[in-house]
Amino acid sequence: MLFQVEMTVMIPADMPAETAAEIKAREKDYAQELQRSGIWRHIWRHAGAYKNTSIFDCRDNQHLHDVLTGLPLFPYMQIDVTPICRHPSSIREDDR
Template sequence: MLFLARMDVQFPAHLSTGEVARMQGLEKEYSQTLQREGQLVSIWRVVGEYANYSVFDVGSNDELHQILSGFPMYPFMKIKVTPLAKHPNSIR
């Protein structure tokens, strides 16, 4: 099952620069593992925002929820998920 997720990050003001940097490192490691495993098939930055669009290929809604809630920055994310279906005009 394919899902498009928009993830917007908003860190609270009380977090130190060091704590933010630490979480960014953990986030990178987690997302690259998901990419290597084929669950995160594409990730795109939204220009001018601390946000991204990601395409996930997972077996169920529950699996996607588990993956999303595993992101280290999950507590600071607003996430909108859109299920995707193949378009009849697609050549791929």
């Protein structure tokens, strides 16, 4: 199942810089692992904001939930999820 996920990151201003850097490093590693596995299919940054729009390919809603709650930055995110599906006019064979 495909999901469009918008994530807005809101790290507390009083979080120590070293703590924030460590969380961001773990986030990057986890995100890149998910991309390599094909679960996190696309990621785009929103210009001028600490926000992204991503496409996830998960087995079901629970799988997506597990993936998102595994993000190290999850406690500091607002997340909006939209289930999506292949458009009948798409010429892309890998859109499911």
